[in-house]
Amino acid sequence: xxxxxxxxxILLTGMALPLGFNGIAKAFANQSHLAPEALAADNAFWExxxxxxxxxxxxxxLENGYYNFLPQPLLNKYIEHxxxxxxxxxxxxxxxxxxxxxxxxxxxxxxxxxxxxxxIITRNTTESLDTIIGGIHWQTGDEAIMAEQDxxxxxxxFKLVSDRYGVVNKFVSVPNHPKDDDEIVALYKNAITAxxxxxxxxxxxxxTGQILPIKKISEMAHQHGVQVIVDGAHAFAHIQYSxxxxxxxxYAASLHKWLSVPLGAGILFVKKDLIKNIWPLIGDGEKDxxxxxxxxxxxxxxxxxxxxxxxxxxxxxxxxPAKKEARLRWxxxxxxxxxxxxxxxxxxxxxxxxxxxxxxxxxxxxxxPAVLAERLMKEHKIFTVAIxxxxxxxxxxxxxxxxxxxxxxxxxxxxxxxxxx
Ligand SMILES: Cc1ncc(COP(=O)(O)O)c(C=O)c1O
Numbered sequence: 138x139x140x141x142x143x144x145x146x147i148l149l150t151g152m153a154l155p156l157g158f159n160g161i162a163k164a165f166a167n168q169s170h171l172a173p174e175a176l177a178a179d180n181a182f183w184e185x186x187x188x189x190x191x192x193x194x195x196x197x198x199l200e201n202g203y204y205n206f207l208p209q210p211l212l213n214k215y216i217e218h219x220x221x222x223x224x225x226x227x228x229x230x231x232x233x234x235x236x237x238x239x240x241x242x243x244x245x246x247x248x249x250x251x252x253x254x255x256x257i258i259t260r261n262t263t264e265s266l267d268t269i270i271g272g273i274h275w276q277t278g279d280e281a282i283m284a285e286q287d288x289x290x291x292x293x294x295f296k297l298v299s300d301r302y303g304v305v306n307k308f309v310s311v312p313n314h315p316k317d318d319d320e321i322v323a324l325y326k327n328a329i330t331a332x333x334x335x336x337x338x339x340x341x342x343x344x345t346g347q348i349l350p351i352k353k354i355s356e357m358a359h360q361h362g363v364q365v366i367v368d369g370a371h372a373f374a375h376i377q378y379s380x381x382x383x384x385x386x387x388y389a390a391s392l393h394k395w396l397s398v399p400l401g402a403g404i405l406f407v408k409k410d411l412i413k414n415i416w417p418l419i420g421d422g423e424k425d426x427x428x429x430x431x432x433x434x435x436x437x438x439x440x441x442x443x444x445x446x447x448x449x450x451x452x453x454x455x456x457x458p459a460k461k462e463a464r465l466r467w468x469x470x471x472x473x474x475x476x477x478x479x480x481x482x483x484x485x486x487x488x489x490x491x492x493x494x495x496x497x498x499x500x501x502x503x504x505x506p507a508v509l510a511e512r513l514m515k516e517h518k519i520f521t522v523a524i525x526x527x528x529x530x531x532x533x534x535x536x537x538x539x540x541x542x543x544x545x546x547x548x549x550x551x552x553x554x555x556x557x558x
Pocket of ligand 1: 202203263264288290391
């Protein structure tokens with residue numbers, strides 16, 4: 138074995154040992170010579186990841202977009218942290234609570250590609266983005282651009298600032314099958330006026346899984362003096378990117394989605410020189426206007442969730458970000474490629490590999506999405522979620538790393554038979 142490879146394998150195995158997943162870590166280490174795309178198609182290999190999950194036998198779960206429940210080694214870690222916090226009580230809270238949280242921030246910043254001084258751990262994407270949307274120093278008549286396909290809670294928050302400060306909200310509609318990046322960039326560009334202050338844009342649209350060209354949108358917006366807020370709820374630890382490279386001003390994500398952190402953790406990135414311009418949602422004792430800590434006050438919260446973040450990161454690193462992304466995309470393409478030519482089946486997600494990963498959306502001509510979701514569950518024991526607004530009428534389909542091709546075959550068969558009926 139090459140010396141460098143040997144060291145890499147040892148590191149991977151070593152990282153996993155304290156979590157009790159050394160077996161699976163070894164399996165990944167043994168495959169480390171394979172390119173992510175080659176490993177993506179090795180179903181027998183991924184079966185080992187499936188074995189790490191306790192799965193309900195009642196249905197096939199193709200709704201992993203809401204949150205990614207934990208594989209058993211991470212669940213065990215989480216339970217250990219709960220026990221430890223309950224054992225230490227206030228002593229923990231008054232001693233190393235903040236030091237530990239900061240260690241997690243440093244690890245998260247390394248994955249996100251930003252400085253730890255620009256990142257905080259919040260409870261979720263909603264808290265992160267609403268801190269920014271509500272905290273901007275709005276003037277009456279300022280304009281904000283967003284998409285019909287953005288997440289409802291953010292649109293509700295913009296409605297609130299519109300009612301409160303007289304902000305004018307302008308909507309674009311993102312096509313499900315864009316020709317190219319330029320079409321998307323032009324969509325946002327054409328909505329900009331001299332009064333535009335910010336653009337809210339989803340990194341991965343939650344109802345279709347479409348990935349938007351954030352870097353190009355940020356470059357265009359900055360040329361017009363407009364700031365960019367990115368909703369990355371679904372992108373973090375799903376696809377690979379660096380916030381520095383995206384060039385946006387604010388970025389938020391939920392860690393209980395693709396990083397498999399227990400429920401109740403998110404991140405907020407704010408560009409260093411913009412921190413001072415945001416009103417905090419909740420007041421904090423931090424007096425330095427340039428310290429991001431002043432945006433981070435929530436009061437007492439479940440610190441055992443925060444403590445599990447480094448474990449979830451170790452698990453993610455053990456799999457490898459590139460391998461995870463490649464397998465998730467492979468699974469999506471495995472089933473979409475088998476239905477895309479059926480004229481009664483409508484894919485609401487781009488088929489171009491670079492424009493989607495695990496998540497996609499499918500509808501059946503003449504069938505309401507709610508009916509499709511109900512029939513999939515009742516007749517085929519397949520759990521999905523119906524989406525029926527804007528230009529998206531179908532069920533969101535989200536496999537996870539534990540999903541098998543056998544499950545997807547059942548889903549494909551179900552779709553074809555429902556489309557015939
Ligand atoms: C695009 C998008 N933004 C924000 C959220 C909100 O995430 P959370 O409930 O974790 O705040 C979601 C949740 O699904 C989402 O899909």
